Amino acid sequence: MFKTTYNKIMLYVACTITAFAVSSCDPAEFGDLNTNPNATTIPVTSALLTNAISGMSQVSFTAGSYAQYVAETQYPGVSLYDAVFGSFANHNGILFDLQNIIDNNTDPETAPKVSVNGSNNNQIAVARIMKTFIFMYETDQFGDIPYSEALKGEAQPAYDSQESIYAGMFKELDEAVKQFDGGLAAKGDILFGGNITKWKKFANTLRMVLALRVSDAKPDQGKTEFNAALNASGGVIENNSDNAALAYPGGGFNNPLFNTYNGRKDWAISDVIFNIMNPINDARLKAYGQPNGAGEVVPVPYGVTRDEVIAYTNVHPDFSFVLAADFRKDNSPFVFLSAANAYLARAEAAQRGWTGENVTAMFNAGIKAAWEQWKVFDQAAYDAYIADANVAPASGDALKKICTQRWIAFYPDGHQGWAEWRRTGFPELAPTPNATNSSRQIPRRYNYPTTEPNLNKPNYDAAVQRIGGDNQDVKVWWDK
Numbered sequence: 001m002f003k004t005t006y007n008k009i010m011l012y013v014a015c016t017i018t019a020f021a022v023s024s025c026d027p028a029e030f031g032d033l034n035t036n037p038n039a040t041t042i043p044v045t046s047a048l049l050t051n052a053i054s055g056m057s058q059v060s061f062t063a064g065s066y067a068q069y070v071a072e073t074q075y076p077g078v079s080l081y082d083a084v085f086g087s088f089a090n091h092n093g094i095l096f097d098l099q100n101i102i103d104n105n106t107d108p109e110t111a112p113k114v115s116v117n118g119s120n121n122n123q124i125a126v127a128r129i130m131k132t133f134i135f136m137y138e139t140d141q142f143g144d145i146p147y148s149e150a151l152k153g154e155a156q157p158a159y160d161s162q163e164s165i166y167a168g169m170f171k172e173l174d175e176a177v178k179q180f181d182g183g184l185a186a187k188g189d190i191l192f193g194g195n196i197t198k199w200k201k202f203a204n205t206l207r208m209v210l211a212l213r214v215s216d217a218k219p220d221q222g223k224t225e226f227n228a229a230l231n232a233s234g235g236v237i238e239n240n241s242d243n244a245a246l247a248y249p250g251g252g253f254n255n256p257l258f259n260t261y262n263g264r265k266d267w268a269i270s271d272v273i274f275n276i277m278n279p280i281n282d283a284r285l286k287a288y289g290q291p292n293g294a295g296e297v298v299p300v301p302y303g304v305t306r307d308e309v310i311a312y313t314n315v316h317p318d319f320s321f322v323l324a325a326d327f328r329k330d331n332s333p334f335v336f337l338s339a340a341n342a343y344l345a346r347a348e349a350a351q352r353g354w355t356g357e358n359v360t361a362m363f364n365a366g367i368k369a370a371w372e373q374w375k376v377f378d379q380a381a382y383d384a385y386i387a388d389a390n391v392a393p394a395s396g397d398a399l400k401k402i403c404t405q406r407w408i409a410f411y412p413d414g415h416q417g418w419a420e421w422r423r424t425g426f427p428e429l430a431p432t433p434n435a436t437n438s439s440r441q442i443p444r445r446y447n448y449p450t451t452e453p454n455l456n457k458p459n460y461d462a463a464v465q466r467i468g469g470d471n472q473d474v475k476v477w478w479d480k
Helices: 001-020 025-033 044-056 061-066 094-106 111-117 120-142 164-177 196-211 219-230 256-260 271-280 306-317 339-351 361-374 380-389 398-409 413-426 457-467
Strands: 070-072 244-246 267-270 332-338
Touching: 025 120, 044 094, 044 120, 044 457, 061 070, 070 164, 094 120, 094 271, 094 361, 111 120, 120 196, 120 413, 164 196, 164 219, 164 256, 196 244, 196 332, 196 413, 219 339, 244 398, 256 267, 306 339, 339 398, 361 380, 398 413
Parallel strands: none
Antiparallel strands: 070 267, 244 332
16 A cells, blocks of 8 residues: 555656646747647646645654753754744745645636546645645744735735734635535545545644634634534544544655654653653653663653763663654654544633533543554553543643643644643743753744845834744744
C-alpha cells in the first residue's frame, strides 16, 4: 500500500510540474512560437491536493521548545529564546496549491475540466478545510497576518487582525462541511482516501479547537462555535480510526521525525514534560521518549547552556529521542488531530459550562483514546490513572488538570502545545534562567519574516503598530 501511495505521489507531482511548465514563458515576447496546441495550462488538481497534504506535517522544534516538550542536545539557542523570525513560505507553497484547487473548481471555464478529479464542491470543501488548518498555524505563530488579500496575486497584501482571521476560519469550516455533495470524492486525497465523513469530522474537530482558543478573548463566540461544531453534519472525531493521520509510505517520502534523526540527534524529550508525566505514572511516557537499553526514558534538561548540555549528554549518551522508535519509522503515520484531542476539548468545554456533557466522561474517554493511540493501554493501569487525585478532574482544580492533559495529548505537535500553554497558562511552565532575550520570558509569538519590512513595508508597519511591536513578547489577540 505504501509503495503504491508513494508512486502515485511522484506521478502527481510530475504531472503538476508538466502542467505548470507550459505556461512559464511570456507569449508577448515569443508570439505564436510559444503556443503548444497539445498542452494545457490547467493544473492537475489531484496533484495539487496530494502535494499540499504531503506538506501538512510541519513539525516545529522551535514551537516544541517554547512548549517545553523538547530540549536541544548540542546547540541550545531556541530554548534560550534567541530571536526567531518566521516565514510566509506557505503562501507560495501549500496555500498556493490549495487556492489553485479552489480557483480552478470555481472558474466556469475550468470547473468542468477539473471535475474529473472530484466534484467541484468536494474539491473546494477539502481545500478550504486544509487552508484553515494551515492558516491556524500561521496566525497562531505571528498574530496578524495577510489573510483576506493573501493568495490573490497582491504584491503587498494587507495584514488582517487575528480576530477577523478567526472569524474567517470559523466561516470557512462551517461552509466547507455544508459544501460537500454526493458527487465524486476528491482524488489525490492521501489523508482520508476520499472519505467525506472523515473530512467533516476533521473540520468539526478543528473548529472545536479554534473555539476553545478564543475562550478568553471572545468566550461567547467560542461557546457558539464549539456547539455548532459539536452538532454539525458528520460529527467529530470519536475513534482513533478517524484520526487525521498522514500515513507515510517511506522510502524517500518519510515521516518528518524519522528524518530528524537520520544522521543527527539534536533533539530529545525534555525533563519538563518528563517531570509532569512520570510522577503520575503516565504510560505514554515510554512512547513519547525512546527508552534506553534498561527500558528507561532519559530526558535532557531544558534551557541549559551549551557547556551544561554537552556535559550532560556526555554522561548520558543514551538520552531519549523524541518518540520511541516504533513511532518515528520512515513509514510511521503523523497525527494532526486525534480522538484524544476531541474528547479532551469536549471535557474543557463542559467544564466551562459551554455544553451539558459530563466532564469526567469526556476526560476519561480522552485519556483512553490517547493511551490506545500510543499503544500503551492497559485496563488496570488506566483505571488507576484516571482515579489518581492528581489526574482526575473531579477533585481540585479541574480546569488546570484538563488543560494540562490537553497539552500532554498534543505532543509532539509543538504548534498546538505552545498555543494551548499561551492560552491557559497550563501547565505552569517557567522560563529558563539562561534566557538570552531582553524580557527573559517564554516567547509569545514569532517575529515577522525579515523580508516583510522591505517587500511589504506599508502593511507590515501598520500591523506592527496595531499589535504593539514586532517582537517575541507581544501577545497574539487570543492570548489574554
